[in-house]
Amino acid sequence: MIKRTTLADIAKAANVSMMTVSRAINNKPGLSDELRQHILSLVEEMGYRPNTFARGLATSQTTTIGLVVPDNTNPFFAQIARGVEDAAFENLYNIFLVNTNEDAARETAALETLWQKGIDGVILCSSRLSGQALEYQVQRFPAIVLVNRELKQSHANLITINVNDHRSAQRVLQHFMGLDRRIIAYIGGPANSFSNQRRLDGYKNGLRSAEIPFSPQLVISTQPTTEGGREAAAALLRHRPDVNAIFAYNDLVAVGAMQVCQELGKRVPEDIAIIGVDDIPLATIIRPQLTTMHVPLTHIGRLAMRALIDLIAGEGSSAAYQIEPELFIRDSA
Amino acid sequence: MIKRTTLADIAKAANVSMMTVSRAINNKPGLSDELRQHILSLVEEMGYRPNTFARGLATSQTTTIGLVVPDNTNPFFAQIARGVEDAAFENLYNIFLVNTNEDAARETAALETLWQKGIDGVILCSSRLSGQALEYQVQRFPAIVLVNRELKQSHANLITINVNDHRSAQRVLQHFMGLDRRIIAYIGGPANSFSNQRRLDGYKNGLRSAEIPFSPQLVISTQPTTEGGREAAAALLRHRPDVNAIFAYNDLVAVGAMQVCQELGKRVPEDIAIIGVDDIPLATIIRPQLTTMHVPLTHIGRLAMRALIDLIAGEGSSAAYQIEPELFIRDSA
DNA sequence: TTGTGTTGAGTTAGCGCTAACGTAACGGTG
DNA sequence: CACCGTTACGTTAGCGCTAACTCAACACAA
Structure with missing residues (x-):
C-alpha cells in the first residue's frame, strides 16, 4: 500500500507552511497566484488528496x-x-x-x-x-x-x-369512474403504514364524490409484495367475485393481484381493471403493462x-x- | 442541535484522565474493574459515543x-x-x-x-x-x-x-439436451463484459460436447435489459424461426425474449425453451416462471x-x- | 515623516482520539 | 532491606487538517 501524501509533505516540497498549502487547495485568498499555481502543480505531481475526515475534524x-x-x-x-x-x-x-x-x-x-x-x-x-x-x-x-x-x-x-397519496387515490377512482367501474376494491399495504392510511382516505373520499357507498368487504390489508397481492386478491375474489376494479397499494401488489385474476379466468382489463402506484420498472415489463400512478x-x-x-x-x-x-x-x- | 459529548467530557466527569476513559470504552486492560464500571455508567448516562473518524485519525x-x-x-x-x-x-x-x-x-x-x-x-x-x-x-x-x-x-x-460462468453455460446446454432441444441460441450481454465472454465459451463448449456445430447466426449480443432481450429475440427469430431453445445472458434479457416469443405466437416452453441467469425476484414474478441459473x-x-x-x-x-x-x-x- | 491599510505569508492551538512511554505504589523475593 | 516486577493509572505527542491570530513588508494618503 502506498503511503498517503499529506499536507505536510506538500508544504515541505514547496518550502512553505502548511497553511499556505491549505489556502492554495481550498482556493482561499492570501497568497500570490504564482505560488498557488506552483503548489497546485506539486499537488498534482505528488498525487495529494486531502483527507476528508481530518478536515472534518477541524x-x-x-x-x-x-x-x-x-x-x-x-x-x-x-x-x-x-x-x-x-x-x-x-x-x-x-x-x-x-x-x-x-x-x-x-x-x-x-x-x-x-x-x-x-x-x-x-x-x-x-x-x-x-x-x-x-x-x-x-x-x-x-x-x-x-x-x-x-x-x-x-x-x-x-x-x-x-x-x-390522498389525491393519488382520488385520481385512480376518477379513472375507474370514467371506465364505468363502480365495484372498486382497495388492496392496501400494512396497517401501520402512513401512506396506506392516506390512500385509504383518498379512496373513501373518491367513493363519496361518486356517491358509491363504502363497503369494508372491498378493503383488504396485505404485505406490500407480489405475494401479498396474490393472497389479498384471492381472498377478495372469494368473497366478492363481482369486483370489476382494483386499486392496489403499489405495483408489486398490483402485479400479484393481476396474476391471480388471470389464473381465476378473469380478463384484465376487460373483467377487472387494475391500477397500481409507484411505476417501478416491473410495471412496463409485465403483460398487460400496468396502469399506475407514476411517482417520480x-x-x-x-x-x-x-x-x-x-x-x-x-x-x-x-x-x-x-x-x-x-x-x-x-x-x- | 445537541453538542457532542466527548472523551474529555467523560474524563472530567469521572475525574480521571482521557486515557483511562479510552481504555475503559475500548475494553483494554490497565484499570480496575470498579473504575471501568463507573466510567461505563457515566458513558451511558451522558450518551457518549466515540467519533469514528477522530479515532480513525489516530x-x-x-x-x-x-x-x-x-x-x-x-x-x-x-x-x-x-x-x-x-x-x-x-x-x-x-x-x-x-x-x-x-x-x-x-x-x-x-x-x-x-x-x-x-x-x-x-x-x-x-x-x-x-x-x-x-x-x-x-x-x-x-x-x-x-x-x-x-x-x-x-x-x-x-x-x-x-x-x-463457463460451467453455468454448460449446465444450461445440458438441460436443453435433456429436453431434446438442439437449435439453441445464445443472447449474450455487452461484448466488453467478462462474464459474457466466459458464458459464450461455455456455450460453445457445450455444443461441442453434444456434437452440435456452432452457428454464428444463433449468437447475438445485446444490452443486459428487458428491452435488449426483446430486440435481440426479435432479430434472432427473424433469421432463425426454427430456434427451439434460448440461453439468455441474464433474467432481464430472458424475460424480454420470452415476451417477444409469445407475441410472435410461439409457446414457452413448448415451442421455445428459455433459460436465464441470476435468479432475480422478477424470475418468479413473471409467468411462466423463469427457469434460470440461480446465483446466490x-x-x-x-x-x-x-x-x-x-x-x-x-x-x-x-x-x-x-x-x-x-x-x-x-x-x- | 508618520500613521494606516493591505497583502502574503507564518505561528499557534485545537478538532477527538489513541500509541507509547512514564511513574507512583504495592507486593513478593532472596 | 534492597531489588524487581506488576498494577493502575497519568503525560506527551501526534494522526491531518484548518480557524484565528500574528507579523513583516510595502504602498499610500495626510
Whole structure:
C-alpha cells in the first residue's frame, strides 16, 4: 500500500507552511497566484488528496451524509437511492447506505452508528420510528430530510418530502369512474403504514364524490409484495367475485393481484381493471403493462439530496414538499 | 442541535484522565474493574459515543468501506449490496455506496472520493477499469475485493469473487439436451463484459460436447435489459424461426425474449425453451416462471464483506473464490 | 515623516482520539 | 532491606487538517 501524501509533505516540497498549502487547495485568498499555481502543480505531481475526515475534524463538515432505507432491494427505495446518489456525486458528497429491514430497533442502531461518523445530515426513508424517537433524531443531527413520513412539529433543520397519496387515490377512482367501474376494491399495504392510511382516505373520499357507498368487504390489508397481492386478491375474489376494479397499494401488489385474476379466468382489463402506484420498472415489463400512478422516484431522491445540502449550508429552511403523482395509463385499466 | 459529548467530557466527569476513559470504552486492560464500571455508567448516562473518524485519525482504521456498483437499481447489484450491508451491519461497519453508471471515468472519480475518506477497503463490482488502472487501485487501498471481475496478478490485499460462468453455460446446454432441444441460441450481454465472454465459451463448449456445430447466426449480443432481450429475440427469430431453445445472458434479457416469443405466437416452453441467469425476484414474478441459473447474490455480498474484513484484519490472504450457480427448473424450460 | 491599510505569508492551538512511554505504589523475593 | 516486577493509572505527542491570530513588508494618503 502506498503511503498517503499529506499536507505536510506538500508544504515541505514547496518550502512553505502548511497553511499556505491549505489556502492554495481550498482556493482561499492570501497568497500570490504564482505560488498557488506552483503548489497546485506539486499537488498534482505528488498525487495529494486531502483527507476528508481530518478536515472534518477541524471544520466539522464531512461532505458525507447517511441514507437510511427499509430495504435497498425494493425497487421503490432503489430508485430513490439512485437519485440521492446521483445528486450527491454531483455535489461531491458521499453517502452511507443503511438498511433497516423495516425494524425500528435496527433503524435506531443504524442512526447510532451514523451519528458516530459525524455525518452532515441524514435522509430517512419510510421511517418506522415513533414520533418521539424521530424528534430526538431530528435534534441530534445537523440536518435531516424525511421521505415518505411526516412530523407534526416543524424544525429549522428538517424538510419532509411526501407523495400526495390522498389525491393519488382520488385520481385512480376518477379513472375507474370514467371506465364505468363502480365495484372498486382497495388492496392496501400494512396497517401501520402512513401512506396506506392516506390512500385509504383518498379512496373513501373518491367513493363519496361518486356517491358509491363504502363497503369494508372491498378493503383488504396485505404485505406490500407480489405475494401479498396474490393472497389479498384471492381472498377478495372469494368473497366478492363481482369486483370489476382494483386499486392496489403499489405495483408489486398490483402485479400479484393481476396474476391471480388471470389464473381465476378473469380478463384484465376487460373483467377487472387494475391500477397500481409507484411505476417501478416491473410495471412496463409485465403483460398487460400496468396502469399506475407514476411517482417520480429518482426525482424525489435528487430533491431530497439537494434539500439536504441546502439545509446543511444553512440556506434551506423548514419545508414540507408534496409530490404530485401522475396517472400513466397503460394496459391494465 | 445537541453538542457532542466527548472523551474529555467523560474524563472530567469521572475525574480521571482521557486515557483511562479510552481504555475503559475500548475494553483494554490497565484499570480496575470498579473504575471501568463507573466510567461505563457515566458513558451511558451522558450518551457518549466515540467519533469514528477522530479515532480513525489516530488508529488509521475507520470501520468504513466503499461499495462500488454500476447501478444500485439493477436487481443484480441491489441483491449483492444487500448482502454486503447485512454483513457490514453485523460487524459494525458502515458502507459508502457509489454508482458508476458503467462508466470507467466515473468509476475512477468515485474511487478517488472514497480514497479521500480514508476507508479501510473497497468492494468493487463488475469494474469497467482497465487491468492497469485496477492494479493501481489495488495497491492504493488497504484491502480490496473484486466481484465479477478477475485480475491476472495476485496481491496480498486482494480477493476476487466470480461466478463460474463457463460451467453455468454448460449446465444450461445440458438441460436443453435433456429436453431434446438442439437449435439453441445464445443472447449474450455487452461484448466488453467478462462474464459474457466466459458464458459464450461455455456455450460453445457445450455444443461441442453434444456434437452440435456452432452457428454464428444463433449468437447475438445485446444490452443486459428487458428491452435488449426483446430486440435481440426479435432479430434472432427473424433469421432463425426454427430456434427451439434460448440461453439468455441474464433474467432481464430472458424475460424480454420470452415476451417477444409469445407475441410472435410461439409457446414457452413448448415451442421455445428459455433459460436465464441470476435468479432475480422478477424470475418468479413473471409467468411462466423463469427457469434460470440461480446465483446466490446476497450470499456473494455477505461473502465479499466477510472476506474484506478478514483482509483488513490481516487474517485473509489473496484468494479467488469461484461461485457455482445451480439450475432452478421452473416453467420456461 | 508618520500613521494606516493591505497583502502574503507564518505561528499557534485545537478538532477527538489513541500509541507509547512514564511513574507512583504495592507486593513478593532472596 | 534492597531489588524487581506488576498494577493502575497519568503525560506527551501526534494522526491531518484548518480557524484565528500574528507579523513583516510595502504602498499610500495626510
